[in-house]
Amino acid sequence: MSYVLIIGAKSDIAKEVARVYAKNGYNLYLAARESVSLEDLKQDIETRSGVDVKLKEFDITAYETHEDFYTSLEERPLGVIVVSGYMAEQKSAQKSWDESLQTINVNYTGAVSILNIVANDFEKERRGFIVGVSSVAGDRGRKANYIYGSAKAAFSAYLSGLRNRLYESGVQVLTVKPGFVATKMTENMDLPENLTAQPDEVAEDIFNAQKKGRNTLYTKPIWFFIMLIIKHIPEFIFKKMSI
């Protein structure tokens, strides 16, 4: 019986990722705070796919608990997918240190804490895959969301280094960079339809990219080109822009 561990299982993307892995026959550990609220999802996935779903209490900012959390899993997971994210409103993050710190901790520090433990285990076992859901916002800091963006940039850099380190051991590391996604969080934003992915599309893309052993995934794929352009705008122009 092979389990995939999903960290931050309450988000819309995580829910669809869980469904896709279950559809393909994987059992799941769903880890989140107040994991009892995931009972409905557990029932949904077990009914759909006939796999086993275990709910695990997990707080990504409670770093000291991570080692125990990981070693207490009934069975070591085949792969780990970190979907946790916290997007404070840029304006409130600018004014509130707590908001800034929470953004950094959830998107970066906490992810590093748990993935260090996972990576050591996978490296020793010489197997496994790690998927980190970062963001296109990490590709270049913009005034609209650079606190969130910089935490994601750090996470992307971490994943890139981790991939480099674990290559020798045959452990796959996939960095996922979603663009706009239609979720609870973006429900009331007026996002351009052609650039906005549905959570179930993102999940399918993640599954397929992981299966193919890819390194980086932009979803929708067009975001690769958009970010390519954005990254190459000279700084002396970029600093005057509002995008």
Add this chain to the structure above:
Amino acid sequence: MGLLSWGMFPKIITKKFSLRDRAALKRYIEETDEFIPYGNGRSYGDGALNENILHVKPYNNFLAFDEEEGLLTCQAGVLLSEILDSVVKRGWFLKVTPGTKLITVGGAIASDVHGKNHHVEGCFSECVEEFSVMLPSGETKVCKKGDELFYATCGGMGLTGVILSATISLKKINSKNIRQTTIKTKNLKETFEAFEKYQDMPYSVAWIDCLAKDDALGKCLLMVGDFADDGDLAYRSKKKLSIPFNFPSFALNNLSVKAFNRLYYAKAKDGISKQKVDIDTFFYPLDAIGNWNRIYGKGGFTQYQFILPKEQSYEGLKEILGKISDSGKGSFLAVLKLYGKANENYLSFPMEGYSLALDFKIEEGLFELLDALDKVVVKYGGRIYLTKDVRVSCETFEKGYEKIDKFREFRKENGMDKKLNSLQSKRVQI
């Protein structure tokens, strides 16, 4: 901007609220003057459009599956495709499925959809054991066959309340494959004879060549089939292609002409050929292309679907096909199907007879043509399918549905007419 129907016409500004839990829905119903539930946006017309739209698709958990009896309970936002992903490999299939699997269970009930096996299994409501609905009062009711709420809600276009969850019974299968026979006919008379001849086949549908005239009027490819028995249940839904932008509309007829001709002329001389195809190819050919609606261009399109009583079908179809062919409008292909008996639901479309469906690009002069076709439909005692419709007049609509007043009364009695409305419900005054 906002949500669109499948026909991409009309384009209106909508305010969307996503259904995630019942408590929030109750508040939404209290606080919203008037709204309409919206599933996955696959109905063609304005039946799920209004200023306020309740987006039901996010409400999509599976709740229970009895694998022995084939009984599935799920929330209303679950897509039929999700059901297939889950149940086909366990030896079950939908008893009734329309030509797309990308619709929600709630939408399937609200449109009381039907498929290629209507003449055998009837509409979707036949496989609905029970469902729960939140009424405008905020109260949730469970109903089943025999209840007035059931007859009004199945086919009721979301106008009686918000369907929350349903239990449906599935059909046992022993293969993901269909044995298909394709029959080539030369004219409408042969087409009708072929339908009669193959009426014991569980699935049947015909593609009619709308450009054919005179002696060849009504020439078709009739496809009939049944599940194979080869034990192969290894179903994986196909990865779909997508159409990333709106096509210039001239592309359309060229594509379908080619597709039809390739099939038509490839058939053996005796006009019959056999194939083994999988579920997706047989039931959902168009789902293989995501957003195929974009091939009609950004002005949008509509589908005209009517049904005529069996005795009048031949005359009526001949007259209508003649008018379409003369007009030079309309898609090259139309779908013809023989239906079984009508059910007891107030607004379900099917009745015993022949139905024809074809697409029209929205353009000048179209609605005048469709009004003229309506007159023929009414003359022969037929009716128009609300799920496809974006323009029928109240007068034409009413004539086709004898239980319309029961539906109207039921809505009034339960305060549904104040809370639940679509652009369509206002137009046809239901």
